[in-house]
Amino acid sequence: MSDRTRFDLTQEQLPTAWFNLMPAIAGSGIQALPPLHPGTLEPVTPDLLSALFPESLIMQEVSTDEWIDIPGGVLDVYRLWRPSPLHRAARLEQALGTPARIYFKYEGVSPAGSHKPNTAVAQAYYNKEAGTKRIATETGAGQWGSALSMACKFFGIDCQVFMVKASYEQKPYRRIFMETFGAEVIPSPSATTQAGKAVLEAHPDSTGSLGIAISEAVEVAATSGGAVRYSLGSVLNHVLLHQTVIGLEAKAQMELAGDVPDVVIGCVGGGSNYAGLAYPFMADRLRGVTPNMRFLATEPAACPTLTRGEFRYDFADTGKMTPLMPMYTLGHGFVPAPVHAGGLRYHGDSPSLSLLVKHGHMQAAAYTQNAVFEAALRFAHTEGIVPAPESAHAVKGAIDEAIAAREAGEERVILFGLSGHGNFDMQAYDDYLNGRLPEVEFREEDVAESMAGVPEVPLPG
């Protein structure tokens, strides 16, 4: 093990292919379930997706290849901030008095401040290749919208962003950031779509959710007659695929550090940032190389999809415009309380990540807001970086592991993903510092109704 605190890769060590976990999942004997057409309940065929996505991304969505080359035009942009740093949080370890060694992979060095550009750039690139002139999308906290706005500007594509109203109001700087890159930003639910209107009629004061915003953006693309494509910032296989540059770099960096993680931790909204970090390591677990390596997905207690949801077929959006996805869900109608970790306010989760949790390869934990911000400050006060509220869930998980290691008197190697900085989330910190953050927890009564709306589709086996 090294006594250094930072492990940098050279430009030559930038990964040149993305890693696809699906073959390793299949190889471990786990049967991946297909998305279903909600009408026929038959597996969705690629052509059904072609109204929304370019062919190249659909092929990645269903690919069974283990490695997929990263185009040069994408690598050129990645080089603006990649390889990203991996740090050992030695100052945090010392403050905690733990024998654990804590490493974190930091994606906040990207121009948009999070991991999201890893896929935004790839999606904009492939859309450009396919002749796309305009893309519609949704954003929760604004990280995805920021990344896609930037990527679209790079490739000369117009960008329209439906921003969850709770975040639109909490984070005006995120809106302006997107506008700086020329995007059109609309608070969701909006009156510009049928899906948005339906929500507003039922709930005029709706603060929105990712599920609603997805419906609006999908509707814009699906009803555009091909003029507008849709882009999603998480959940889908091709999105998780693009994020694996994080984990591929982290594996090389952990080798530089001379350490192997005992536990890999990340925060999960749709799952892409955590999958990006975890999947290259997970492949080793699935193949029996590191059978005892643990994986911990963290989420908000206000939206505890993995810890309290059910593994079911459900819609990925509130307006029921998407295929049925096999995943942990709180019900597509669930609208989480407006906690500050807007990027984690999603009723569902990536199917592949859900599958790994269901089969015991991943654990999950849910935390309340104040505990998360307390962890975020401990981290900032030692490592200097003020984490995004989403990423702070991973920090909380890592600190809990480090304290457990101290109490057990164990050396333990902890790797967590710090997916972004909190520069645009200062209102959340102000609320925390002034005791204004409500302790929002999952309420059974909220979810009973929305779970009732989940279609009864039997899972195989």
Added chain:
Amino acid sequence: MSDRTRFDLTQEQLPTAWFNLMPAIAGSGIQALPPLHPGTLEPVTPDLLSALFPESLIMQEVSTDEWIDIPGGVLDVYRLWRPSPLHRAARLEQALGTPARIYFKYEGVSPAGSHKPNTAVAQAYYNKEAGTKRIATETGAGQWGSALSMACKFFGIDCQVFMVKASYEQKPYRRIFMETFGAEVIPSPSATTQAGKAVLEAHPDSTGSLGIAISEAVEVAATSGGAVRYSLGSVLNHVLLHQTVIGLEAKAQMELAGDVPDVVIGCVGGGSNYAGLAYPFMADRLRGVTPNMRFLATEPAACPTLTRGEFRYDFADTGKMTPLMPMYTLGHGFVPAPVHAGGLRYHGDSPSLSLLVKHGHMQAAAYTQNAVFEAALRFAHTEGIVPAPESAHAVKGAIDEAIAAREAGEERVILFGLSGHGNFDMQAYDDYLNGRLPEVEFREEDVAESMAGVPEVPLPG
């Protein structure tokens, strides 16, 4: 010359000593002028500064050593973000259609988002060594206050920040960022000091200035009976010294790139970020190694100290509490209009940098706000990073040079300092995008009165 676009140094290449330009200035035959006691007009002796600064920093202030070792405790913190990247802005070059090669050294990767931690960490370290329990300081845009708040938290020192009121109101997120690190933030002018009260009596609606905020912080320290020390984020020799890690790294990185700058560009408020980048290169010019290398200091047209001010002895603060400094000044009573580049709203400039301008080793240029933000967007749209309004002045200078190179049909190697990101400056971008940015230019009538208050102290020679 390399065809790469990013030039990273390893941890082993982190500079281990700061570079002091004063010996090279003296060696070139330029006589540096001493700060004077305002009562006696005698050169200030180190002991007069001991009420404000620890001995170690005073020794650096007057040092004639060319190299000063960086303590291990400072290097440990630098490693959280250093060495910082040097990029070639190839996408910007392409968009400009210029034969110039544009490089930029990016300091926004620090946790506080600018170059300021380079000296904040050093100052907090030496204060800790000297037993300091509390530090008072001022901040313009909030970059310095953010950096010192973070550094003080690392070393267990309390921090009180007088924040220029114009910025306090424009940038609440900067205030919160400082509070996140435990600092007490007070809008300046305030009623908590005699200096602040005096300004408020004369100008109840004062939006403040760096000169006023310095007076308040100096007063707190000077009247504390030793309980509080003062810390300055620019202007002084020891501050510029700590920033030379920027230029030392940039020199090594330009060697990796296989290029030598024809012109080195930076923005100047007090001068520390630009000096930090420029001085290691300037030494070669002063010694005749690169006699034709040009240096361009950029500043706002609303506060054009180097381009329109006079080289005079003047106070560094509005309240006349500091020694008289030999520098370009617009008069210590000058209150610039509240332009968004709050960090450049300073009536004076670093004495050493002023001397280099006066002796023709550096040029200066002033730009109005809208031209600066236009340049900032051109940069963001190609390189992804949204610059701080201050740093955008350097971007404007670099783009102008690149266009001039295109028009002259010349290859030209341009190096500029991108001192920070604009994540906390979104209001300014919103104002620019919506045509709400006033074109503020220097008004002779504003300065006539304040220059009249500058003491008549003859310059030698």
